[in-house]
Amino acid sequence: MDDTELQQRLTRLAESSAPPPREGLAAAVVARHRSQRRQTLGTAAVAAAVAGLVVLTSTVLDSGPSAETATAVGADAAGPEPAAAAADVLAGPTRGSLAGDPAFVEAVRQLPWTEADDPNRPTALTEPALDSRRVVFAGDVAGGRWALLVAEDTMGSEPTGSASGLAAAWFSGPVGAAADQLQPASLIGGVDLSTPVALTDAATGALVVVAAPGDEVELSRRPEVAADGTVSRSFEPVDAPDGVAVLALDPAAGTYDEALRYRVLRDGVELVTAMPTALRSDWTWSTPDVPIEWLRGAPGSAGARSVLSGGVDHVLQITGVPADAIDFAVVWAGDVPPVAGPAGRLQLLAATLPSGAVYLEALLSQEMGDGLTTGSTWCGADLRPAGTPLSEQVFLLDCSGSSGGGAELGRHLVLIGPATAASAWLVDGSGARATEVPLTDGAAVVPAPDGPTADDVAAASFLAPDGSSLGRAEPLGYDGLESISATAGWD
């Protein structure tokens, strides 16, 4: 295959497989943006009221992005447009425990940005001019030694939306590392000098938040899921002398820490709430081999077990709850008939959180033709209140997938009720009963080509052998996932 053929095949693949443009996408993006700002500004208004300040919320809400005075940095921050006075959070003399070692600081300032021993570490396009570099932070952290630099932006020449023309770079190294042992860990082009930056290491729990001197830093370790399934967060203040918080938290529960949020306040007003940039310094870690209760079904192939392990890891990442504080169960596991290739495997993973509320992920997988690789996807994620035993609940899953390599599952509905359920009625959008589905051991997998199309199915009503109702389920969506992870700072 020569270069021209590759170009042509890529072009054809892109054109044939790209989803159709979505009508009203711009309006949906604008609405989502406003929704996120209202959520965060609402919190800021409460904080300001407590401090006896006045926030002109309506004025800020009516302004657009062009009115922003402080914005998020990187791909992992989502901040409000605050009323706090702007300040250069990266200005001033070097901060951190090694700031008093001028030789170390100078050696850090001269570190290369374009080279790294580890090819997976980020590197800059070209070296920033030495005289443009400033060492913002240099210090020892839990399990290592980190530095934060700012310099001219050599990440690329594309517009970044930043007026600063500067980039920031985190460097990391082992405990007691000499300056020349530090390697680039995170590069942020087009840095907004008015917005704090933060880095965390999932392996060690190290967290550094760099804000402006005088700023207050607060931390929310994880979302709190109540027994009724509602999600909230509480933030606790942490020490941040000179605007820098250096913390040693517990290592992340999962591969990465997607539960952690930091918040910076200036003059009592929320400046930003965000998830820190994450790295993992230790790749010997693997997902804990947690005990899993199998309510119905049994562990499948090695690929299916890997998919389940990935589901457990994802639960740990987004909840931030240690593995030993969660009860894992598979509500149902069974095969899904293929359109082509091997049968698929559906596993409904349930994680009972400390409050008793249950987070669920429906995991669909299929071995690829090579017998070595398994493709997988989600059929939904839900968050349900404590109370009803999982074995008595009802679920309707709308699943589809294609693993490539000739393996394809098509589209199926998976109905899971109590083991005593004898049948289920699929209910269409008008509320009318459309199709009766017989259940085996309380469950059924209905391939879409042989049954009603998924778009026509609004719910499933599960019936006992005597015709009495056992419950009604709507197709599992993603509300559960979004309510846990879509706290300010997730985008």
Place this chain on the structure above:
Amino acid sequence: MDGTGFEDFVSREQPALLRLAVLLAGDRGHAEDLVQTALLKTYRHWGRITRTGEPTAYVRRVLVTTHTSWRRRLSTTEQVVETFPDRADPAVTPEDDEELRAALRSLPPRMRTAVVLRYYADLSERQTAQLMGCSESTVNTQTARGLQRLRSLLAAPVLATTEERS
């Protein structure tokens, strides 16, 4: 805020962004999420972007960095499984080049990104490096390795390899 300008921009650029995203992400649902997230991040800075330059380059860069960020969060060491939050119909149409799709998805994210930007988006090594936030030599290495793997995969029955950490 120039909402009308943003609507025109989305209307004009959405098809091309979706085509790029589906090659990077590997499936339709993830591609749609990727484009929406990139547009959301772009909209947050819309006023400044339109004052300082052409937003097409900006949103494309955001799309690439968002993609590699997602993949980094999803990948684990020695992982043998790809997990995509596939929320939309990923149905394969008859004209799909399923062999190429599977081979592309078997490449590690940065390698896949380099190949797609060089050979689909027809960007130079320098332009690709700018979008990926890395050096030209890194792009050169990743592209060469990616091509080598693609050619070996496409020359023989597809043996999709394990996902490497990025």
